[in-house]
Amino acid sequence: MSLNLRIILSASLVLAIFITLTAAALNRAFAESTESALRDKLTSQLYALLAAAEVTEDEILMPSSELDALLGLPSSGVYAYITNQTGQILWQSSSVLGTELPPAKALQSGHQHFSKSTVNRQNYYTFAYGIHWVTDTSSTPLTFNITTDLVSFNRQINEYRSTLWGWLLAMSVLLLISQTAILRWGLLPLRRVGAELTRIETGSQLQIEERYPEEIKHLTDNINLLLQQERKQKTRYRNALGDLAHSLKTPLAVLQSALNARNK
Incomplete structure (x- = not known):
């Protein structure tokens, strides 16, 4: 095996390992960043739901003008529901109609919980927050739930992954061509x-x-x-x-x- 070929093969191996590790690190960082952004979005939606809710002794009222536009569209990908301490759903958004969601959870007051789950091969991300809703005559334990499917999340991750690998492979080819030219010049x-x-x-x-x-x-x-x-x-x-x-x-x-x- 020639010296030129040995150097090129060695450099290609090192470059392949470096590109793979770089891609894994960048993909993980982007996934964590996107998941963090999704948590923040669900948190803000849940707080908006809390601000819009009106709880009486008999029912929970949710003014439609205060709801996120997505919550009014069936199978929109964003779902909201409120449960009591036994997990019974007291209110749910219109988007829940026709969709099988993960089981509702009842949390103690002040507790919050982020979770991933799968229903019928569909992945969901849920943010639940437990409170004690105090009125003039009673105190009602409630759990507010905001759930979103991960279709958009997974599509964003896949698009980023494809773009990342495309750029990394293009850079690898460019680096190999440059290295070959430099090597030929160095061995002249x-x-x-x-x-x-x-x-x-x-x-x-x-x-x-x-x-x-x-x-x-x-x-x-x-x-x-x-x-x-x-x-x-x-x-x-x-x-x-x-x-x-x-x-x-x-x-x-x-x-x-x-x-x-x-x-x-």
């Missing part, structure tokens, strides 16, 4: 050294001639020194063989003459 001196070594092998040049960065200059200097030593060693071998041939030339000539004389 090594490729130039390789090209020079190829020319030296073919005999088109004697040594490394170009100037290189300090990080590989020591390497190129050592290669040139090695090449010089190899050429000097070859020269010594050539001279030694020449001297040996010259030294053997006279004895061989004498032996050849002696053999010729003997044959005669």
Whole structure:
């Protein structure tokens, strides 16, 4: 495996881990922020319901002009109902009609409760708040409930998640392309050294001639020194063989003459 490919694969692995962890952290932060905003919205709606309610000994009156517009639309996604201490529903908004909601809860005065529940594969988020409604003649324990389905909440989370992953993947591709270009530029001196070594092998040049960065200059200097030593060693071998041939030339000539004389 080439050095270039190793670096790219290593960087891709690190980038994939980083992108995954970043996406998980951002998705969790957005979900928590959106859930907090949903709680605040339900709290404000419940307080508006408390302000609009009129409780008598016999019934609970809720002026329609004071209600949130969504509470008057059947299956609008936002539902309100008031229960007594036994969980019996004393009043419910028009939006509840035709919708099966989570079981009503009765809370003690001053207690509040946020909860998630599922009914018929539909997710709901409920904020319940218990009070003691005091009139001139009686004190009635009541629990005000505001429930919303999580269709809009889940759609918002899914849209954010899709957008987040789209941007992160686009940034990952851009980073990989940039890193590949930078890597090729950074390794260019090594490729130039390789090209020079190829020319030296073919005999088109004697040594490394170009100037290189300090990080590989020591390497190129050592290669040139090695090449010089190899050429000097070859020269010594050539001279030694020449001297040996010259030294053997006279004895061989004498032996050849002696053999010729003997044959005669």
